Amino acid sequence: MPASDPEGVPTGAAATDTVDASATDTETAAAPSSWGEIARLARRFPERRWAAPLMVLLGVLAAAADTVSVGLAVMLLFALLDQGARIAEAGGVLARIHQALQSVTGADTAMIAGVFFALILASAGLVYAYQLMTAGMMNRVAERMRDQVHRQYVDVGYRYLQGREQGELLHILATETWTVADGFYHVARIGVNLCAIVVFGVGLFFLSWVVGLTALVCAAAVFVLLRLLSRPMRRLGRETLAANQILAERMLVSLQGMRTLRVFAQERHVLRVFGAASSRVRRLAVRAEGLKALIGPLGEAGSLGSLIVIVLVAGRAGVAAPTTIAAVLLLFRLQPHLREIEASRIALAGLNASLRSVRAMLDGDKPRPADGGRVYAGPAGALRFxxxxxxxxGRQRPALAGVSFEIRRxxxxxxxxxxxxxxxxxxNLILRLYDPDGGRITTDGEDLHGFSRESWLGRVAIAGQDIGLIEGTLAQNLRIGAREADDDSLRRICAMVEILEDIDALPDGFATRIGASGQNFSGGQRQRIGLARALLRDPDLLILDEAMSAIEPDREERIRTRIGAMxxxxxxxxxxHRPDPAFRPDRTIRIAAGRVVGQKAAAGDSAA
Ligand SMILES: Nc1ncnc2c1ncn2[C@@H]1O[C@H](COP(=O)(O)OP(=O)(O)OP(=O)(O)O)[C@@H](O)[C@H]1O
Ligand SMILES: [Mg+2]
Incomplete structure (x- = not known):
């Protein structure tokens, strides 16, 4: 375990160790490449199989249109200047287009110019359509990933979520889901550029197979050379992911723990630790950019070398000079496509860890809370453990070891x-946040887990310890208890737990914002709001977990009497924590170290 600061966040060199260690943990020989990850993630879009080929087709057309429109612009200029003859003199494809136009339109300059202008507009339209489609695709991928990761967080077993770092979960949801869109984009770009290369390559082979073959061998050599960059890029990707997760954790600590950290005068420490995490992210990003920037010069050197080889080989093979020059020009047009493929491949290598983290989060192997299909129909008899x-x-000692008791209706x-x-x-077991490892919980003799969670929890309500208020307004917090509750019910329940006066005294009343974890209210007010929320549900089973510890005794007594009546x-x-006779319970169950150590009914005593 590397040295870490008091909050468990590794600093400096230690942070690097942690990152590398986790990197080697996740790096297994069978780990899928970015292509494999993209392929798996693409299965989440079964209804859009046509999207990838269409994107590539549009991309190729857009690239072609972009190239052609330069020629068209020149022709438009000549046509406007009434210099059509010059175009014909120039020969080639453009001259042929011009001739064809002339034969259709006669020698009408305005008409020819108009056609060229329309063609340029059409090209621009294609490029625009491609960009629109790209934006649409990327945002759809990001949305789908975001929604699916979020759904996973909501659906997956609570115990699983508790075992993961908050910063990691936040980072995957907020940021990594976007990198999946990047991954899809790069794959599409590789498709587009490959198609363009095939078109140019075929042209090259038509010009001269010797030149074509030499170019192919040279391209393969450059490909291998640039491949050397992929490996460090993958490693950097993993380190960046880990660093970003630590940074997200620091952001959460700063936001959620600011009160605690401030009252302990930890601001300087917070700044230092955040600064270290932030600067590590920067350093890694700069290193990644540095690696990516190498693609340009390396690719340049590679293509220049290729040209020399091609010219030499063509000379030896007796290829005519004009053919060689045409081939070289074609090769120049090919270069940007080759380079973009390399850039995309290296970017994909850098995204590998991020893609994997999203895919792994979405994999369906997570524990899910048992959810029986039967509807819980309301007040039942005893709840029995x-x-x-x-x-x-991660704990060796069980929190509960063979616990048996009964809560009578x-x-x-x-x-x-x-x-x-x-x-x-x-x-948490009663509230179905966990499922028992052994034994069973029954209500009226039927396994609790045979009922749907929603129908069971719809009849249960809890107030107290870990059931805090959440971001939003007072009314929103109260209505978590009963979505459909009208304003009158809200007021009635709030009066019952003696919080109504406090609320009515606020300028915004029920629309007052609660603040993070309810910090805009006092401890006792928070407890009374929590009680109101639970009572608003009108439950069959009301659970109070130290729910009135911050309320003064007189008031507590009054509220308890009203709750008792309700x-x-x-x-x-x-x-x-202690058997308190003030509760006037019918039954007391005493537990210690995960076992029942005593049960006492109001009438008599029976040791467990
Ligand atoms: N999320 C968790 N992960 C690991 N261990 C946990 C977790 N929650 C509780 N525990 C452990 O399980 C045991 C029982 O905890 P539990 O929260 O049920 O105690 P409790 O009786 O409610 O205590 P308290 O009166 O302090 O609220 C403790 O040893 C605790 O450390
Ligand atoms: Mg507790």
């Missing part, structure tokens, strides 16, 4: 136990 065990990812049950004993884990005949589960 039967020898339930559960371990958190219509009762208030207190779940008590010291910190770290497994109370929240039990709640939940009459329904189930309440209260989580607390």
């Amino acid at each position: 039967e020898a339930v065990s559960f371990s958190h990812a 219509g009762e208030t049950t207190v779940l008590a136990g010291p910190s770290g004993s497994g109370k929240t884990t039990i709640l 939940m009459q005949g329904r189930t309440v589960l209260i989580v607390s």
Whole structure:
């Protein structure tokens, strides 16, 4: 483990070690190339199989149109100057076009100029259509990837997400999904340029097969030479990905942890660590640009060498001088295409790690919460834990080891136990954030996981510890409990938990923004808003996880009485560190170190 600063973020040389280590971890012999990754990602667009060939076709046409329009512009100029004869003198394709036009239109200068102008406009239109299509394709790819990664985050098992770094998840969603669009773009460009090369290449073979063959051999040699750049580019790509993820993590820390860091006067430290992460991203980007910039001069040298070889070979083979010159001109036209192919290939190598991270995130091998098809029809009998065990990812000791107990319908049950004993884990199992590793949870004798999550959770509500307020307005936060709740219900529930007065005193009332994690409100106000949100759901099972710890005793007593009246005949589960008689529970379940150590009904006592 490399040295790291107190927040676990590797700095300086240590950061490089971490990155390299993770790079070798992910670098397996069987790791797909960028082409393989693109091919796999392309399967996510089954309805658009025509898009790639169409893009390449349009690209080739656009490239051709771009080239032809220069000639057309010259002809237009001559036509406007009434110098048509000059064009005919020049010979070649342009002269033939001009002749054909003349035979159709007569010698009408304005007409010929008009036709040339129309042809130029048509070429420009083609180029425009290609660019529009490229933009459309790239944005569609980015959107699809973004939506699919986001859906994965929403659908995948909560335990899996908890085991991943927040910065990594954010970076994949916000940034890497765009690199997939880049990847598709480069693949399309390679297709376009290959087609152009084939067209020019065929022309070359028509001129002279000796020249054509020599050019082919030379192109292969340059290709191999430039390939040397791909390997360092792949490595740089992996390092850049890791550095960007660390930077995203730092951004999250700065945004989410600013209060904590400020009150501990950690600003200078935050700046230093962020600066280090930021500068590493810069250094890697500069190195990548440096590598890409090598393509130009290397390609230039390669093509110049090729030309020399071709001229020499052509001379030896007795190819006529005009043919050699025509071939050399053709080769010059070929160069930009060859170079762009190389640039795209190297860019693709650099994108490999990013493509892989998106593809790996989208792969369907992730654990998903069990979601039975049956609809939970409402108030049921007891909720029973039967020898339930559960371990958190990366922990050796199970958080729950064969836990059995019963929460009876219509009762208030207190779940008590010291910190770290497994109370929240039990709640997370009831709330279907986790599935048990062993044993089962039943309601009325039926496995909880046989019911659809939505129908079960629609009848459950929780307030307290880790169920914070989220970005948005007060009303939006409350309506998480019940989407359709009208304003009157909102006011009634808020009055019940004594938060209405506070809200009415705000200039924006229910439209007040909550701020990150509810920071625009006091701790006790946040708890009362959380309570209102849970009660708005009108649940069969209400869970309160230390939900009133920041509310003064008098007020707590009043709110508890009202909640008791509202939940009459329904189930309440209260989580607390200690068995507190003030809750007046019907039953208390005591747990310690992931086991039930005692159960006490209001009527009597029975040790587990
Ligand atoms: N996401 C997690 N990853 C790994 N271990 C976890 C995770 N969440 C909880 N644990 C571990 O599982 C055990 C039980 O934790 P849990 O949160 O259920 O305790 P708790 O009884 O709710 O404690 P507290 O009263 O402090 O809230 C603890 O040892 C804790 O460190
Ligand atoms: Mg807890």
